[in-house]
Amino acid sequence: GDSVTQMEGPVTLSEEAFLTINCTYTATGYPSLFWYVQYPGEGLQLLLKATKADDKGSNKGFEATYRKETTSFHLEKGSVQVSDSAVYFCALSPPSGGYQKVTFGTGTKLQVIP
Amino acid sequence: EAGVTQFPSHSVIEKGQTVTLRCDPISGHDNLYWYRRVMGKEIKFLLHFVKESKQDESGMPNNRFLAERTGGTYSTLKVQPAELEDSGVYFCASSQEDSLAEKLFFGSGTQLSVL
Numbered sequence: 001g002d003s004v005t006q007m008e009g010p011v012t013l014s015e016e017a018f019l020t021i022n023c024t025y026t027a028t029g030y031p032s033l034f035w036y037v038q039y040p041g042e043g044l045q046l047l048l049k050a051t052k053a054d055d056k057g058s059n060k061g062f063e064a065t066y067r068k069e070t071t072s073f074h075l076e077k078g079s080v081q082v083s084d085s086a087v088y089f090c091a092l093s094p095p096s097g098g099y100q101k102v103t104f105g106t107g108t109k110l111q112v113i114p
Numbered sequence: 115e116a117g118v119t120q121f122p123s124h125s126v127i128e129k130g131q132t133v134t135l136r137c138d139p140i141s142g143h144d145n146l147y148w149y150r151r152v153m154g155k156e157i158k159f160l161l162h163f164v165k166e167s168k169q170d171e172s173g174m175p176n177n178r179f180l181a182e183r184t185g186g187t188y189s190t191l192k193v194q195p196a197e198l199e200d201s202g203v204y205f206c207a208s209s210q211e212d213s214l215a216e217k218l219f220f221g222s223g224t225q226l227s228v229l
Binding site: 004043091105106107 | 149
């Protein structure tokens with residue numbers, strides 16, 4: 001079945017450091033890929049998405065590129081801020097769609113210190 | 115517009131007790147989903163309502179879990195009797211359409227601790 005593997009946390013960075021959170025997936029066909037973020041005390045929010053190979057999703061300074069050849073969707077940000085401290089989840093849904101088929105990773109907790 | 119609301123935010127109970135979690139979706143959202151994150155592992159699908167009907171409950175772990183959505187508005191998830199392995203964060207999500215994963219709106223979750 002479909003699966004998502006993301007790097008374990010927690011990840012602790014100083015403000016303005018470069019961020020990479022690795023995510024790889026296993027799925028048939030061409031799934032859609034997502035990054036969700038959960039800020040403290042809040043629900044999950046969609047951060048960015050990519051629906052086909054070589055697409056780059058971006059939002060709030062975060063980027064991730066859909067790499068079919070390496071089955072990866074790594075999350076990057078050039079300069080993190082304290083407000084980026086949160087838990088980040090990589091996820092996929094198959095081409096046929098349907099929420100029940102959304103597969104999530106284990107989440108990576110990011111802590112940014114001033 | 116109010117978001118998806120879940121309560122309680124935290125619940126601590128003893129093994130063998132009963133707990134009921136509640137989710138109020140965004141008004142007008144026919145689709146309601148329950149997910150669970152256990153012990154820091156991946157978030158897993160539990161079930162999906164369309165209005166008051168269970169569209170898919172293939173993710174429900176066993177018959178100790180009962181979900182209802184009377185009237186197609188809010189939903190409850192009851193665990194009876196609770197076991198230690200039920201501890202985790204229970205998320206609810208809602209949407210207008212069941213076709214695009216990016217249209218999901220999540221609540222902040224209920225942290226359940228079974229002692």
